[in-house]
Amino acid sequence: xxxxxxxxxxxxxxxxxxAAGTRLFAERGFDGASVDAIARGAKVNKAMIxxxxxxxxxxxxxxxxxxxxxxxxxxxxxxxxxxxxxERLKTFVSLFxxxxxxxxxxxAMILREVLSGGHHLDERTIPYFLAVLAAVxxxxxxxxxxxxxxxxxxxxxxxxxxxxxxxxxxxxxxxxRFAREGRLPVRLPASAAYVAHFQNLMSRALQADEPLKxxxxxx
Amino acid sequence: xxxxxxxxxxxxxxxxxxAAGTRLFAERGFDGASVDAIARGAKVNKAMIxxxxxxxxxxxxxxxxxxxxxxxxxxxxxxxxxxxxxERLKTFVSLFxxxxxxxxxxxAMILREVLSGGHHLDERTIPYFLAVLAAVxxxxxxxxxxxxxxxxxxxxxxxxxxxxxxxxxxxxxxxxRFAREGRLPVRLPASAAYVAHFQNLMSRALQADEPLKxxxxxx
DNA sequence: GTCTATAGGCTGATAGAC
DNA sequence: GTCTATCAGCCTATAGAC
Numbered sequence: 001x002x003x004x005x006x007x008x009x010x011x012x013x014x015x016x017x018x019a020a021g022t023r024l025f026a027e028r029g030f031d032g033a034s035v036d037a038i039a040r041g042a043k044v045n046k047a048m049i050x051x052x053x054x055x056x057x058x059x060x061x062x063x064x065x066x067x068x069x070x071x072x073x074x075x076x077x078x079x080x081x082x083x084x085x086x087e088r089l090k091t092f093v094s095l096f097x098x099x100x101x102x103x104x105x106x107x108a109m110i111l112r113e114v115l116s117g118g119h120h121l122d123e124r125t126i127p128y129f130l131a132v133l134a135a136v137x138x139x140x141x142x143x144x145x146x147x148x149x150x151x152x153x154x155x156x157x158x159x160x161x162x163x164x165x166x167x168x169x170x171x172x173x174x175x176x177r178f179a180r181e182g183r184l185p186v187r188l189p190a191s192a193a194y195v196a197h198f199q200n201l202m203s204r205a206l207q208a209d210e211p212l213k214x215x216x217x218x219x
Numbered sequence: 220x221x222x223x224x225x226x227x228x229x230x231x232x233x234x235x236x237x238a239a240g241t242r243l244f245a246e247r248g249f250d251g252a253s254v255d256a257i258a259r260g261a262k263v264n265k266a267m268i269x270x271x272x273x274x275x276x277x278x279x280x281x282x283x284x285x286x287x288x289x290x291x292x293x294x295x296x297x298x299x300x301x302x303x304x305x306e307r308l309k310t311f312v313s314l315f316x317x318x319x320x321x322x323x324x325x326x327a328m329i330l331r332e333v334l335s336g337g338h339h340l341d342e343r344t345i346p347y348f349l350a351v352l353a354a355v356x357x358x359x360x361x362x363x364x365x366x367x368x369x370x371x372x373x374x375x376x377x378x379x380x381x382x383x384x385x386x387x388x389x390x391x392x393x394x395x396r397f398a399r400e401g402r403l404p405v406r407l408p409a410s411a412a413y414v415a416h417f418q419n420l421m422s423r424a425l426q427a428d429e430p431l432k433x434x435x436x437x438x
Numbered sequence: 439g440t441c442t443a444t445a446g447g448c449t450g451a452t453a454g455a456c
Numbered sequence: 457g458t459c460t461a462t463c464a465g466c467c468t469a470t471a472g473a474c
Contacts (some may be wrong), residue, residue, distance in 0.1 A: 035467080
């Protein structure tokens, strides 16, 4: 049989390595995750990493690139979105959460990368980080211009926004561990609950002091 | 001479290792920082790590313990503080910033630790994380009770708070790099500016809907 | 495309001289 | 307390069989 519709086995291998790599890089960092462990996690031979991704570095960057790409396109789509800034900000938060849903380890990888000053990034992956920054900036500045947001510093606001968002997803492993060990209540917050909480929190935090519902007279 | 007032050389060695270790563990993670590099960074011989801290693990945990301890005491002092919750929350943010001032790499180390689900923590260091959680919880719940905060979920609020705070300090290396490479404006935000921004942001985000300044009439 | 076997480098730890 | 020298173990990468 000439295998027309079915996915090739090599693609399954690739995908298994991407998934296992994300999990292990997220959990243990670049140096902490050995290629041996990744291959074992993907149930694939070690040598496949060199074959498909030209080594450990290549696999690492491929994970960032292939996961960021689709989400980034959607995030950049927000630039064309004509709804008011608070709406677009909420959508941004939701999009971020969807990305995480697709590859749960990504926030941790992003965070680790940011922590190390981008040690493992190259010219292909750096732009992703800057593009997210640009998208948030555009929303915040737009909101200030249309007077739905107060006059916050866009960079500082960006940091608070991404920080609060990434931290939730990245800390789930620890909360799960603490819950398992009885150090925290067993009922842990779900992603959806946090997304709603955080959208609300940021909306209130950024809201302009005078909602400008009606035209004001000089007094 | 019997060296009465002067610090012993062994203490200088210890401190140099703690400082170099923090910097390298923060930047490269536990596995990424080799004992060789740490010793070189501290301008001290490799074997001193085993001698003073019983190996790499010991140095790592000593950094967490010795840096957390003094700050934690001050944070726990907040529990006895009788000022209204919004004031205490602001103080919490300031205290956190002061701790960072003392050992700049700490937020990154904390974050990495949280990311890995506490892989390198032992029974002596875990309580530090839980104590911070407890302190924030106490402030948030107090604020809700005294009606200065709206009815937010204390856990979710804790995550947003710590996330936004830690993220700023932990991402400074990346911002510095991007600034150096001309990818970001050269004037980077100072800690003090972020602290003020974030205190303001959280105050507004948590503020109760009805400030209760005066008794309201039914309408 | 996949696997096995192996080469070669680097890591953390420590014994023993000072 | 400090240093030098050394070692066993693990790491990544790859050559070559299938």
